[in-house]
Amino acid sequence: MNFRLKNRTVEMDSNKKSMEKLNRYSYLGLMALVTFTFACKKGGDQPSVDDNVLNYEIEIKPPTRNYILGAFYTNFGSGFNANIKEVPSIGKYAYPNALPTTIPASGVNVMTEQINMAKKAKLDYFVFSVRSANLDFNNYRNDSITVNAFLNAPNAKDMKFALSYNLNTASLGISNTIAIETLPARLESFYKDFQRMGADPNSYFKKDNYMKVNGKTLVIINNAQNLNANDCPAVYKEIRRRLSLLGFELYIVGMQDRWSPPQRFYYRFQNCVDAMYEYNMIDTRDYDRYFLFLQNVDQGWKYWKSMLQSWNIEFIPSISPAFNNLITNPASRNPNFLRNDGGLFYKKFCNVAKNNASASGLIFIDSWNNYNLDTQIESTQGYGDLYLDITRQEFKLN
Structure with a gap:
């Protein structure tokens, strides 16, 4: 059985x-x-290459409005890297003691000449980076020396400027597990860094040529995605309140790291900032993004702009004319965008920016003079005024 x-x-x-x-x-x-x-x-409906969302050309079209152009200004230290191929039209220069000085020293006022060049491009303002005056004073002092070199130039009245606050988690003592509210002394120092920009009689915000957007005082927060707080909207509300008492209504721009969706740190931007931008997209570090780079950026920015509009936040495109990581890292295998096309890449990148600009028409150019990454548009002895001319032609009506 x-x-x-x-x-x-x-x-x-x-x-x-x-x-x-x-x-x-x-x-x-x-x-x-x-x-x-x-x-x-x-x-029939069989798939083809025509169905690929990236299968299109970036068209170069004349501007239909005057865009507002801000270029990031770089203090690249006391020496001019020997690997840099381009020589500035005014000759090599560096920042000994934080002052822009030709190498060898001459009678040329570097900042004066840079302002004259920026006027050729019809740039609206330079963006200067500043660190914490209360938590990193020595570096803040160097930053302020560079800013003051601009302000002391005889033609400074012809050019506006804005500040980008360099948020440093180490100085603030914060991390993903330590919120800034748990460090009340550091939080107070953070608030006072912004108050300092507008409190003193000679403070930067009170300068006639300090940049405003829609009548509001522009301030950028670098690495804003790292501001870990239990209640970010409350922190930003307090910044605005304190500056309002000094007579300033702020237009705050927050930076988020490159190649990341806007929702990644939404709780650090929503109900906090007026605008956002992605940092240095041209440093892709990824060959998948390198091929069809402009189309990848265009599609990404379309999504960013749409998402930010739903949050009542403006999107600011940030572009670069070229990129060469080999200057500071000769062994790098990351992709680069070299200057070998007579400026065609930059022209197309300008048009990607125009396609995705928000109502205020703000565009960031990264950079004015970062020779260490070859992202500068400043005039050189090699390509002359090429990138100044392209900038003007692509973003200004006349």
Whole structure:
């Protein structure tokens, strides 16, 4: 009895496996037939390269408005890197003691000449980076020396400027597990950094040529995605309140790291800032993004702009004319965008920016003079005024 039951069980298991095998082969056969049918079908809805969302050309079109252009100004230290191929039209210069000085020293006022060049491009303002005056004073002092060199130039009145606050998590003592509210002394220092920009009689915000957007005082927060707080909207509300008491209504721009969706740190931007931008997209570090780079950026920015509009936040495109990581890292295998096309890449990048600018028409150019990454548009002895001219032609009506 048991023997027959055992055999019956074995027989049932064997039949079950046979049916499963048959069903599996039948399914595979059906799928093969479907694949063959669609493969042999002419016309219809079969996929093609034309369906790829990145399969289009970036058109170069004349501007239909005057865009507001801000270029990031770089203090690149006390020396001019020997790997840099381009020589500034005014000669090599650096920042010993934070002052822009030609190498060798000459009678040329670097900042004066840079302002004259910026006027050729019809730039509206330079963006200067400043660190915490209360938590990183030595570096803040160097930053302020560079800003004051601009303000002391005889033609400074012809050019506006804005500040980008360099948010440093180490100085603030914050991390993903330490919120700034748990460090009340550091939080107070953070608030006072912004108050300092507008409190003193000679403060930067009170300068006649300090940049405003829609009548509001522009301030940029670098690495804003790292401001870990239990309640970011409350922190930003307090910044605005304190500056309002000094007579300033702020237009705050928050930076988020490159190649990241806006929702990644939404809780650090929503109900906090007036505008956002993505940092230095041209440093892709990824060959998947390098190929069809402009289309990748265009599609990404379309999404960014749409999402930010739903948050009542403006999007600011940030572009670069070129990028060469080999200057500071000769062994790098990351992709680069070299200056070998007479400026065509930059022209197209300008048009990607125009396609995705928000109502205020703000565009960032990264950079004015970062020779260490070859992202500068400043005039050089090699390409002359090429990138100044392209900037003017692509973003200004006349």
